[in-house]
Amino acid sequence: MTELILALDFGGTKHTAGLIGRGETEFRARRQVISPANADGDYDLRTMLGLGHELLGGAQPAAVGVSFGGPVDYDTGTVKLSHHIPGWENRPLRQIITAEFGAPTNVDNDANVAAVGEHRFGAGRGCASLLYITVSTGVGGGWILNNRSWRGRDSMAGEFGHIMVDPLGPLCVCGSHGCVERLASGPYIGRRAREWLAVQPERGAILRRLVDDDLNAVDGKVVAEAAAQGDELAWESLAVSARALGQAIGSVANLINPERFVLGGGVTKSGERYWDLLRATARAAAMPEVSYEVVPAGLGDYAPLWGAVAIADEPPA
Numbered sequence: 001m002t003e004l005i006l007a008l009d010f011g012g013t014k015h016t017a018g019l020i021g022r023g024e025t026e027f028r029a030r031r032q033v034i035s036p037a038n039a040d041g042d043y044d045l046r047t048m049l050g051l052g053h054e055l056l057g058g059a060q061p062a063a064v065g066v067s068f069g070g071p072v073d074y075d076t077g078t079v080k081l082s083h084h085i086p087g088w089e090n091r092p093l094r095q096i097i098t099a100e101f102g103a104p105t106n107v108d109n110d111a112n113v114a115a116v117g118e119h120r121f122g123a124g125r126g127c128a129s130l131l132y133i134t135v136s137t138g139v140g141g142g143w144i145l146n147n148r149s150w151r152g153r154d155s156m157a158g159e160f161g162h163i164m165v166d167p168l169g170p171l172c173v174c175g176s177h178g179c180v181e182r183l184a185s186g187p188y189i190g191r192r193a194r195e196w197l198a199v200q201p202e203r204g205a206i207l208r209r210l211v212d213d214d215l216n217a218v219d220g221k222v223v224a225e226a227a228a229q230g231d232e233l234a235w236e237s238l239a240v241s242a243r244a245l246g247q248a249i250g251s252v253a254n255l256i257n258p259e260r261f262v263l264g265g266g267v268t269k270s271g272e273r274y275w276d277l278l279r280a281t282a283r284a285a286a287m288p289e290v291s292y293e294v295v296p297a298g299l300g301d302y303a304p305l306w307g308a309v310a311i312a313d314e315p316p317a
């Protein structure tokens, strides 16, 4: 009988569980629940354990892989905290899951796990080295080097979002200035456009129309929509994002020389013009001898769940 792998993805706003047979390429079953706004660590955990048991229907998994949306100490499988949900501080998640399902378990943060997912099942197949970058509410990254995850001394490798690309730029949540995340993420694409709309009343007609003149409704998504329809103010805010990403990608290419950069997250769905600028900026920032590809992610929102399948089988730390 095929052994079962249970994959769990604790996201910031939704939780997903999947059950798959070892070696299979499609989930046998998958469940997703949206978290209420007042959820805490206890609630999330109860919900996820429930989903897991529901999928298993009394069967015993051979291994469990877990993706967590926040910093994780990989060696001990302990969640350090969640930036979005209270009550996750220092939870020994691997221990809890192992005890609950009676199976060996690996836990890692979502960007690392998504990198593993793209490497094994998505846009990074056949690539020995890649940096996976997700650009949505925040900007995160995960490394595959020599076909293995590279987590670094503190499990903090791949913090691509906090590379400084403009020392004179705006203050970032991390305390630094002009970080990639502060310039490129969805919420800041929206915020920048709102600030410009407020002081440039003659510009942004298409963007204003899309939100019925309600500037508070301007977010990254509607900016991308307006840019696609030809709004130049909207495009300029997107362009800041594309340039910041490209600048950092070029520098990272110089430093590590990976084969591929795999980009996922909502912001990367901002159209060809966005990708062209991003690629051109990266090319200009990297040395001419440094070659690499920048490609869209292949697994979409399910990269962490597929990665969880892959890490379930990693040897214990």
Ligand SMILES: [Zn+2]
Binding pocket: 161, 162, 163, 172, 173, 174, 175, 176, 177, 179, 181, 182
């Ligand atoms: Zn930062």
